[in-house]
Amino acid sequence: MSDLDELYQSIILDHNRRPRNYGEPTASNRRASGHNPLCGDEVTVWLTVNDDVITDVHFVGQGCAISKASTSLMTEAVRGKTRTEALGMFDRVHDLLTGKADPMTERKTLGQIAALGGVSRFPIRVKCASLGWHAFRNALQNEIASTESAS
Amino acid sequence: MITSLAPRSDFPLLAAAPALHYLDSAATAQKPQVVLDALARFYTYDNANPHRGAYELSARATERYHDARATIARFIGATHAECTLFVRGTTEAMNLIAYGWGETHIAAGDAIVVTAMDHHASFVTFQQLAKRTGAEFRIAELTDDGQIDMQHLATLLDSRVKLVAFPHVSNALGTINPVHEIVAMAHRCGAIVVCDGAQAVPHLAVSVEALGVDFYAFSGHKLGGPMGIGVLWGTQRMLEQMSPWQFGGDMIEVVGDQDTTFNALPHRFEAGTPNAADAVGLAAACDYLSGIGMDRVREHERALTAALLVELSSMDGIQIFGPLDAELRSGVASFAFEDVHAHDLATILDEHGVCVRAGHHCAQPLMRRLGVPATARASLWVHSTTDDIDALLHALHHAKSLFADAVTR
Numbered sequence: 177m178s179d180l181d182e183l184y185q186s187i188i189l190d191h192n193r194r195p196r197n198y199g200e201p202t203a204s205n206r207r208a209s210g211h212n213p214l215c216g217d218e219v220t221v222w223l224t225v226n227d228d229v230i231t232d233v234h235f236v237g238q239g240c241a242i243s244k245a246s247t248s249l250m251t252e253a254v255r256g257k258t259r260t261e262a263l264g265m266f267d268r269v270h271d272l273l274t275g276k277a278d279p280m281t282e283r284k285t286l287g288q289i290a291a292l293g294g295v296s297r298f299p300i301r302v303k304c305a306s307l308g309w310h311a312f313r314n315a316l317q318n319e320i321a322s323t324e325s326a327s
Numbered sequence: 328m329i330t331s332l333a334p335r336s337d338f339p340l341l342a343a344a345p346a347l348h349y350l351d352s353a354a355t356a357q358k359p360q361v362v363l364d365a366l367a368r369f370y371t372y373d374n375a376n377p378h379r380g381a382y383e384l385s386a387r388a389t390e391r392y393h394d395a396r397a398t399i400a401r402f403i404g405a406t407h408a409e410c411t412l413f414v415r416g417t418t419e420a421m422n423l424i425a426y427g428w429g430e431t432h433i434a435a436g437d438a439i440v441v442t443a444m445d446h447h448a449s450f451v452t453f454q455q456l457a458k459r460t461g462a463e464f465r466i467a468e469l470t471d472d473g474q475i476d477m478q479h480l481a482t483l484l485d486s487r488v489k490l491v492a493f494p495h496v497s498n499a500l501g502t503i504n505p506v507h508e509i510v511a512m513a514h515r516c517g518a519i520v521v522c523d524g525a526q527a528v529p530h531l532a533v534s535v536e537a538l539g540v541d542f543y544a545f546s547g548h549k550l551g552g553p554m555g556i557g558v559l560w561g562t563q564r565m566l567e568q569m570s571p572w573q574f575g576g577d578m579i580e581v582v583g584d585q586d587t588t589f590n591a592l593p594h595r596f597e598a599g600t601p602n603a604a605d606a607v608g609l610a611a612a613c614d615y616l617s618g619i620g621m622d623r624v625r626e627h628e629r630a631l632t633a634a635l636l637v638e639l640s641s642m643d644g645i646q647i648f649g650p651l652d653a654e655l656r657s658g659v660a661s662f663a664f665e666d667v668h669a670h671d672l673a674t675i676l677d678e679h680g681v682c683v684r685a686g687h688h689c690a691q692p693l694m695r696r697l698g699v700p701a702t703a704r705a706s707l708w709v710h711s712t713t714d715d716i717d718a719l720l721h722a723l724h725h726a727k728s729l730f731a732d733a734v735t736r
Contacts, residue, residue, distance in 0.1 A: 180678045184671075184729055193666075215670055216687045216700045238700050240668035241730075298674060 182294035183301070184241065191245035196252055201234040210311035212303055217243050221251075221311040228259050233312075240304050242295060247308025249289050259316060265289075266313050273302050329634065332627040333619055333709040339363065341710060348681045348718040353498055353526060353659050353706030356551045358612075365611035366553060369604045377603050378577055378594075392603040395610035396593070402613035403524075403543070404534025405560050409592040412559045412566075413606055417525040418448040420544030420559035421492075423596065424521055425456040427569040429490065435461030438487040440518070442467040442475050443696050444497040447689040449523050453492055463487070469696060473500040473649035481512060488518040495527035495543075499688035499704065500649030501632075501659030503531070510539040519565065525549055529708065530628055530657045532621035541565045550616060552609035556602050566592055573598040619709060628658035628707050635660050635705065635716050642723060648697055658707030661688070664723070667730050669701040675729065676703075679722035681715075 206223035217239030224232035233251040237244060250269075254262040268286065271277040272293050279293025295305045335341045338357045341349060349357060375385040377392045393408075400408040414420045433439065439457050441450055443466055457464035465488070467480040475493065484491070491513040496503050506522060513520045519541040527533055529550035535543040542565060547556040561569070571578055571589055575598035580588040589595045616624065633653035639645050644665040650656050664672055673685035684704045687694045694700065705719055 178678075180675060180729070183674070189730060214686070216691070216694070217670075218700075240670035242671065301670075301674060304670060 179294070179297045183298060185291045185294060187249075187288055187291040188241060188245040188294075191248040192241035195235075195244055195248040197234045197248070197255075198236065199234060200236055201232060204232065204234070206315040208311050208314035208317075210307045210314070212239075212243075212307055215240075215304070217304060217307055219243065219247055219308045219311050221247070221308065221315045223312070223315045225259070225316070230254050230257055230259070230262055230316075235308060235311075237308065239307065240301075242301050242304040243307050246292055246295075246305040247311075249292065250308050250312055253287070253289050254312065262316065263313065266309055269309055270306065272296065273305050329627070329631050329713045331710045331712045332623060333359075335710055337361075337615075338710055344680075346680045348679075348715040350705040350707065350711070350715055350719060351682045351684050352529070352708035352711075353549070353704065354684050355548045355554065356529060356708055357710070358553075359551050359615045361615050362551055362553070362608050362611045366604055366608045369607045373607075374604070376600055378601075388603055391607050392601060395603070395606040398610040399558060399606075399613050400560075402617060403528065403545075403558070403560060404536050406536060407563060410561055410563055410566055412561070412593045412596045413601060414544075414557050414559050415555055415602075416546035416548070416557035417446075417523055417544045418452075418546075420542075420557060421449045421452040421521070421523070423559055423572050424542055424544075424569075425452050426572040427596070428519075428565065429453075429456045429460070431570055432568070433457075433460045433462050433489050436487065437489045438463040438465055438483075438485070440465045440467060440480070440483050440488050440491045440513075442480070442493045443469050444473070444475065444500060444502065444690065444693050445492060445494060446498050446523060446525070447691070448525075449492045449494070449521065450690075450692060453490065453521075462489070466692070467493070469693075472651065473497070473502050474655070475502075475504055475509070477505070477508065477512075480509070484512055484516045484518070486516055488513070488516055490521060491518045492521040492523065494523040494525070495533070495538075496524075496530065496657045496659075497649070497690075497693075498526045498659070499661055499690040499693050499702070501526075501656035501661065501706075502649050503527075503655055503657055506538045506540065514539075526657060526659070529616070529624075531625050535560050547605065547609035547612065550609075551612035553605040556605035556609050558609075559596075563592070566596075569596070571595050571598070575599045577601065616709075624709055627709065628711075629653050631707050631711055631713070631716065632656060632658045632660065634713060635707070635719075638716060638720050642720070642727075644727065645723075648702060658711070659704060660706075661702045661704045663699050663702050664726065667726050669703045671730075672703045672723075672726055675726040676719070676722045679718060679725065681719050681722045683719070 204222035209220040219237030275296035283290040375388040377389040400411040522540040524545040528545040548554040578598040669685035
């Protein structure tokens, strides 16, 4: 697979075209927005957290295929996880995006999210892929914060 | 088939990367060898602090700096070199106008007019000037094909308007604006005219005096000069009304304990050690373009732009912003691809060696009006050819098939 095919795998293109859990929920108890001022990408993530478990996740956003697909994948991945489990996942996705983790070995444990591994060959796209994850982490902390310092 | 106007070998970066299709000259231009040589020559043979040392080397540095100013003034049709101020770029020029002239000439009750296609360098600078002074900030809207809506502009102009700012050429759309007409309208109501020439000077023959504007600004790096040098030209009358904005060495005449008198034009506005080397580099870029002839540059870009617009128009799913008539635009094509975000497009194009800008082009108010978060922008210059356009189109087709596959597979 070329780097480009690796980046735009069918999972990514599918989540871009049909983002999961898209839209503002009627009920939630955590929320945060992220914005990348360099490219204009925006995302808002809503969470419902009950007894330390993330029971519901939704998002709305405007951005490239990578940012939309990554956020969509995130909503499926963290639903049903505890806060600690989800934060652990955030760290592993960060390693995956920045090339510190091998997508092949991560595939078993990260499942579909491993498809984001292609981003590591495109350093300028890491911020696109991590925008929704940063918004998610900020939402967990119940902060409304910009993720422009995402790295 | 349109070949390059200037040989690729004139540009060391392009010569070293034969497969590169650089279609982002509107962001910054590649540098001709003669500019790099001029920089090296200055630092190798003429480097000293201008205006300071009483020795021959310093005198020579001073002379190079002054010669550079004269060359650049000639290039933009300015009779008086001392009215051609060196700044870091268009952004600093706009801020100099806002702080040097705006603060003392604009007050609550006055109005400032910009356009919806202004670059953030002027849009934000004059928006904030309006906020500081309590002036009203008015925005001239655009027509559907990306030109300034002259009828709307006319409704904004009244005796309260003190300053009208607009780009000579839009960086995001490429639209060439009717400077004379806008100047006449603004002057009729007593406003001064600030023209952002950043996207015009590298591509059109510009004569600031013939345009009739009060201030004209541009950046050196967009016409093949170094980054970090640019020009603010103003009429003598305007510059004499303007207060110094930055203080320090070189800009003073006599410094007393409690007060200071200031140096003559242009030095009054050039505090500190001047950026002499980059001024020399910019002058070399002006000489390079003069050697080609700006009318030929314009004709080359017009012909290529016409070809590019035809190619883009023939592709399904592409929306082109700005006028579709190449006569009305410079060598810039801003477009959106249905279903493929500009950033994905830029990444795919990059894999084909095609460099385009993707984003809001420092023109967020314009993007809001176009109803898109970002556009892809291809821009041309003297080294561009139909090969570059073919490579762009080939890469666009690849992007299209890559994203179309998502539906079928």
